Amino acid sequence: MIKLTSLSKHFGKTVVLDEINLTIEKGEIVVIIGPSGTGKSTLLRCINFLEQPTAGTMTVGNLTVDVNRASRADILAMRRHTAFVFQNYALFANKTALQNIAERLLVVDKWPKEKAYQRARQILEQIGLANKADAYPASMSGGQQQRVGIGRAMAAEAEVILFDEPTSSLDPEWVEEVLGLMKQLASERQTMMVVTHEMSFARDVADRVIFIDGGRIVEQGPPSEIFSNPKDPRTKDFLKKILATNPV
Amino acid sequence: MDVLNVEYMLGLVPVLLRYLPLTLQLAGIGMVLALILACLFAVIRVLRIPVLNQLTIVFISFFRGTPLLVQLFLFYYGLPQLFSALTVIDGITATIMGLTMHFAAYMAESIRAAIVGVDRSQTEAALSIGMTNGQLMRRIVLPQATRVALPTLMNYFIDMIKATSLAFTLGVTELMGATQKEAAGSFLYFEAFIVAAIMYWIVVELLSKLQNYLETRLNKAYNR
Numbered sequence: 001m002i003k004l005t006s007l008s009k010h011f012g013k014t015v016v017l018d019e020i021n022l023t024i025e026k027g028e029i030v031v032i033i034g035p036s037g038t039g040k041s042t043l044l045r046c047i048n049f050l051e052q053p054t055a056g057t058m059t060v061g062n063l064t065v066d067v068n069r070a071s072r073a074d075i076l077a078m079r080r081h082t083a084f085v086f087q088n089y090a091l092f093a094n095k096t097a098l099q100n101i102a103e104r105l106l107v108v109d110k111w112p113k114e115k116a117y118q119r120a121r122q123i124l125e126q127i128g129l130a131n132k133a134d135a136y137p138a139s140m141s142g143g144q145q146q147r148v149g150i151g152r153a154m155a156a157e158a159e160v161i162l163f164d165e166p167t168s169s170l171d172p173e174w175v176e177e178v179l180g181l182m183k184q185l186a187s188e189r190q191t192m193m194v195v196t197h198e199m200s201f202a203r204d205v206a207d208r209v210i211f212i213d214g215g216r217i218v219e220q221g222p223p224s225e226i227f228s229n230p231k232d233p234r235t236k237d238f239l240k241k242i243l244a245t246n247p248v
Numbered sequence: 249m250d251v252l253n254v255e256y257m258l259g260l261v262p263v264l265l266r267y268l269p270l271t272l273q274l275a276g277i278g279m280v281l282a283l284i285l286a287c288l289f290a291v292i293r294v295l296r297i298p299v300l301n302q303l304t305i306v307f308i309s310f311f312r313g314t315p316l317l318v319q320l321f322l323f324y325y326g327l328p329q330l331f332s333a334l335t336v337i338d339g340i341t342a343t344i345m346g347l348t349m350h351f352a353a354y355m356a357e358s359i360r361a362a363i364v365g366v367d368r369s370q371t372e373a374a375l376s377i378g379m380t381n382g383q384l385m386r387r388i389v390l391p392q393a394t395r396v397a398l399p400t401l402m403n404y405f406i407d408m409i410k411a412t413s414l415a416f417t418l419g420v421t422e423l424m425g426a427t428q429k430e431a432a433g434s435f436l437y438f439e440a441f442i443v444a445a446i447m448y449w450i451v452v453e454l455l456s457k458l459q460n461y462l463e464t465r466l467n468k469a470y471n472r
Contacts, residue, residue, distance in 0.1 A: 050372055084372075084373070084376035090367075090369035095469075103377065107379060152377070156377060
């Protein structure tokens with residue numbers, strides 16, 4: 001379970017996240033939508049402490065952290081409880097697909113080599129890249145790289161996987177294979193928070209859609225409700241614009 | 249022009265070869281120490297560790313801004329005057345100290361640039377899976393920075409091998425010092441120094457081969 005209480009993030013005088021309150025159940029698939037620059041990515045990055053939140057408390061699983069009193073150990077623990085999938089994949093360029101996935105098990109969880117690589121191979125099977133174990137990121141397609149990025153997040157067996165626009169950097173031809181893998185994870189009830197502009201994914205996969213604008217949660221609900229019957233004018237306006245270019 | 253005394257030159261080769269190991273030791277030890285110091289400086293500069301960062305900047309500025317020969321004289325002749333305990337510094341030690349600090353100052357900057365050049369998103373990815381700063385540096389950043397910095401570092405190493413010849417001014421009989429003595433005895437200056445020059449040249453050429461080999465290996469991950 002994830003619980004955010006009054007989570008805020010200010011960059012100087014700019015308020016990017018304005019007292020976000022949010023509870024996500026274990027196994028829930030949450031898709032976050034909203035205009036660009038309204039704090040969606042920042043929200044995910046704060047949960048993973050890639051950004052230091054300005055105020056609030058966060059609970060992930062059995063770990064609760066007051067962001068203002070977070071020690072270095074708290075920050076590490078929070079990062080280890082949450083896994084992140086980056087828009088630009090961010091694979092370790094000096095490591096093979098297998099090593100990218102095993103890295104966390106080896107270095108952070110201190111698994112013995114054999115066990116870590118065995119687990120990493122299992123994950124490569126799951127993401128359909130068993131034949132790419134020894135390939136370096138530079139030799140893989142965008143879609144393959146992002147699947148490895150997701151594999152790396154899977155290895156963590158974290159409470160939640162945070163997806164930050166996972167298909168936005170991809171050539172159109174690779175989008176489906178990445179969304180397919182995410183659907184597969186969703187069907188296994190992996191808790192997920194996904195920031196995306198893929199409205200069809202939101203409609204088909206999400207348990208809940210959250211619309212964020214101006215650093216606040218404007219509206220949330222099951223996708224059927226949000227897409228067919230949005231209440232707030234900002235949600236209506238956003239959906240009208242985005243569905244015109246990305247029909248569901 | 250007199251005819252080149254080839255016989256003398258050939259005879260000189262085994263004599264001078266005996267001094268080559270010292271030259272290589274000076275450069276080898278100097279390079280290892282300089283690399284360690286340079287990595288330390290680079291990390292201090294990248295992480296902007298307070299106080300140490302400022303000290304490092306001044307250190308680098310001084311050792312880049314003054315001639316190596318002046319630095320060697322400072323270590324060998326100057327410091328022992330100031331601190332009598334330092335009279336134990338012999339020519340070899342002073343040379344190694346000078347080479348280490350001089351080249352560390354240069355290499356720190358290229359290592360820093362290489363570290364900064366590693367894709368920022370990989371740093372974030374490493375932090376996101378819960379790595380500590382040390383793990384991030386050791387496992388992700390430094391291996392990639394090494395690849396970028398390698399050609400420049402090898403250049404400095406080559407430069408350092410040649411710079412060891414300055415040690416003869418501190419009375420160290422390495423390759424250059426030995427050549428100087430031989431030449432002064434035989435008055436065959438051209439013959440003596442051309443033999444020394446060729447020896448330096450061959451060593452540097454061998455190193456260039458090593459550089460090519462290392463670059464190919466380190467680039468393995470980046471070939472499409």
